[in-house]
Amino acid sequence: MKYWNLKKINQSALDKTGIIPRSISKLFEKFKKELDPNAEVEALEEFKVARYQTVASVKYILFLFIMPVLMNQISKSFIFGPLVNYLWNRDEHIIFLNQSQEERAFAELQRFEEKLHFEILVGKISNPSSNLINYKMTEKALEIALDYANESSCAIKNILADFLSIAVFVSIIISSKRQFSILQSFINELIYGLSDTAKAFLIILFTDMFVGFHSPHGWEVIIELILRHLGLPESRDFIFVFISTFPVILDTIFKYWIFRYLNKISPSSVATYHNMNE
Template sequence: MKYWNLKKINQLAFEKTSIIPNSMSKLFDRFKQELNPNAEVEAIEEFKVAKYQTLTSVRYILILLVMPILVNQVSKTFILNPLVNHFWNKNSSQIFINHSQEERAFADLQRFEEKLHFEILIGQLDPSSLDLTQKKISDKALEIALEYSEESASAIKNIIADLMSIIIFASTLIINKRQFSILRSFISESIYGLSDTAKAFLIILFTDIFVGFHSPHGWEIVIEAILRHLGLPESRDFIFIFISTFPVILDTIFKYWIFRYLNKISPSAVATYHNMNE
């Protein structure tokens, strides 16, 4: 089977404006194709190529998604878990790997002490049993220490496993350049082949989720989860600076794409987007 012609796939994305409207040009091309005596053979050939492109793209997407996740989970379960737990537990005095964990641990213990004090005030605990209260606080402190020690060990495992996954992902992209080109062309053709309403809907959905007025809190949750996953300190200054800059940069890039490419190949989609966004 012939390989997919990338130039033919991407011609919509780089189509230049002309005096004749695109709709008229497409109408003439359709008439020309219908009058072509080899139209049926070409249609079958195009169907075979499209089928090959779709199957290759789906298979490549599955490889890109499954391989890094599989390597991540297998490495953490069978390699990193025993190694990291052995070396981490060997140094039993080490509990925290950043100050954010300490602050959260102390806050957890303080809340527990306040809870005990509240139970004493309302009569649920005997105020004279100081030894029992102190034992509960000590048990809770040990429980918190064990919890954050496991969190620290998990962060180390996550860093190593994520690096391995990134290496596998990058290697897959580099080794299978032809499949990546086919996938990129398939995605471009799928996006540019959507109707104007669908394009406008996806643009609004994307911008509202990632760069909309209600996005800062979502970005904050995501960044905190990533920092905690990697065992990095949860600096509020860094989070606020990131939120105040990255969505703006993302919005600028997106608007440039609309102006540079989408406005050329589908001005009606841009007009629909502006009408829906008003």
């Protein structure tokens, strides 16, 4: 019964506008409900359904995101971590996974060498000698090699743990279709129940953040972090191609959603969005 009521609420939020304006239809519906002798009982039942929907959705969201994160950390600490460390320590000559790591390591060592020569020129290092310089350079090179070896091993752990987290996330969604349907109904009610100004504000915030004129810099940082997290080469060509295509595709999908759904469900929100965006 509760599941049927949730579907009914979700469907009412997605109804298309007909010949009569939506605002007038809502006014007649309001009068009809107020004159209905069973209005109080129906209002109480709707409140119970809404409360059940909210509580179930919040619990499902927490479970949906906390479980993969827990599995990621537990598997990385107790399963993949020891296994990768054991296999990695068997071959101590492996330091870098890709050329990007080598370039960053060489640039870091070069900066240290330049800093060392600067300290010698300004007299910060007294009695400099070739042996002292070689010792400091060797010590720094070993430190950099250890750091990048740890970064490479962590990247392999991240790949394995992330695949496991994705598998857990997908399996939860597949095995809990009813909870996922309730969550969809809750999100629809939450989004379409907002005021026109709030909808327009969220649309502008989303578009400016992800597909705005200043978003390429943010996408560049995000992609670099993801590639470094997975131990993949930080190809500038790939990053630039992604930035030049993905935000455009995202913007097209978003505009299609506004034209296809939001414009029929809440045309006043679209008008408010255009007025605020001008």
